[in-house]
Amino acid sequence: xxxxxxxxxxxxxxxxxxxxxxxxxxxxxxxxxxxxxxxxxxxxxxxxxxxxxxxxxxxxxxxxxxxxxxxxxxxxxxxxxxxxxxxxxxxxxxxxxxxxxxx
Numbered sequence: 001x002x003x004x005x006x007x008x009x010x011x012x013x014x015x016x017x018x019x020x021x022x023x024x025x026x027x028x029x030x031x032x033x034x035x036x037x038x039x040x041x042x043x044x045x046x047x048x049x050x051x052x053x054x055x056x057x058x059x060x061x062x063x064x065x066x067x068x069x070x071x072x073x074x075x076x077x078x079x080x081x082x083x084x085x086x087x088x089x090x091x092x093x094x095x096x097x098x099x100x101x102x103x
Contacts, residue, residue, distance in 0.1 A: 002022055002023075002024045005024060006024060009026075009031070009035055009036065010026060010028065010031050010035075011024055011025055011026035011027075011028075011031070012024075012025045012026075013025075029061065032061060033061065033062075037058065037061070040054060048085050048088040049082065049085070051088055052081055052082050052084065052085060052088065053081065056077070056078070056081040060074055
């Protein structure tokens, strides 16, 4: 599945047979901004953990990355990116499922 996604949107698929996992890796900032971010805005991550990771990623993707203060702030904030987890409203409240799931 990741190979099909990679062929459609770009990036690389890395397979780590020693640790039994596969990763889809994209290193192109413009690809993220123009392609991946719009998809994730339309179809947001389902879990609060992934939503917080996405918000953290998006914050620094659009931040001015010049200067040591941004890097220092990133290193500080990455350890506390889940601190607001209880403030995130779950997507499955009241028995509703996201619009991109068929009944």
